[in-house]
Amino acid sequence: MQLLEKMKEKWETADDRFNRLYPFSIQILARKHWTPLPVARKAANFLAAENNARILDIGSGVGKFCLAAAYTKPNAFFYGVEQRKSLIAEAEIVKKTLKLNNTSFIHGNFTQLDFRNYDHFYFFNSFYENLIGTNKIDDTIEYSRELYNYYNRYLFTQLEQKPAGTKLVTYHSLEDEVPEGYRLANSEADNLLKYWIKD
Numbered sequence: 001m002q003l004l005e006k007m008k009e010k011w012e013t014a015d016d017r018f019n020r021l022y023p024f025s026i027q028i029l030a031r032k033h034w035t036p037l038p039v040a041r042k043a044a045n046f047l048a049a050e051n052n053a054r055i056l057d058i059g060s061g062v063g064k065f066c067l068a069a070a071y072t073k074p075n076a077f078f079y080g081v082e083q084r085k086s087l088i089a090e091a092e093i094v095k096k097t098l099k100l101n102n103t104s105f106i107h108g109n110f111t112q113l114d115f116r117n118y119d120h121f122y123f124f125n126s127f128y129e130n131l132i133g134t135n136k137i138d139d140t141i142e143y144s145r146e147l148y149n150y151y152n153r154y155l156f157t158q159l160e161q162k163p164a165g166t167k168l169v170t171y172h173s174l175e176d177e178v179p180e181g182y183r184l185a186n187s188e189a190d191n192l193l194k195y196w197i198k199d
Helices: 002-009 011-019 037-047 064-072 085-098 145-160
Strands: 054-058 077-082 103-107 120-123 167-171 182-188 193-198
Touching: 011 037, 011 064, 037 064, 037 120, 037 167, 037 182, 037 193, 054 064, 064 077, 064 085, 064 103, 077 085, 085 103
Parallel strands: 054 077, 054 120, 077 103, 120 167
Antiparallel strands: 167 193, 182 193
16 A cells, blocks of 8 residues: 555655545544554564564554554564444454554453563553543543553553563653563654663
8 A cells, every 4th residue: 555655764754644544523633633644663572572462552542553463563562452442443443454463452441451461561651541631532431540540550460470571662641550570662753752671
């Protein structure tokens, strides 16, 4: 596909074109809620350094990270978990358009997953919506400070139980979910994009 060919050379300028694969109602949410292509590429390169890595995107939205990452790293597999069925449907449409077979989308809450099935993790602060005064994707799910705290504690505990060598990429995170055992390996984009490894 022409868009994928252009992505090879110009990830920055391809971002708007990629967003146009989605309906306008999804496009207008891109700046605040969907991972930019350059960030997806950098995160994928870090998370999927080895072949056959299984990466989970926690709160994958319309699947933009997984789709871009799957194109970048064809020898890894990217899973996205998302509570909103409508967003999963949009992700599946674009997946079919791009003909990618190394990504999969799960409709559900990330707390229902077995973290042992995944090697590394991507987190674009999908819990932040629960805080008062933040931008929401829609009003189809429940929001509360209690959920924000619960989700952070749950993710913290799951990451804490992962073995040494587990990688985590956070984007726009308050880092409440990052256990002390994870060492900051690098950061970019004014410290908004961070790369972690469990020692």
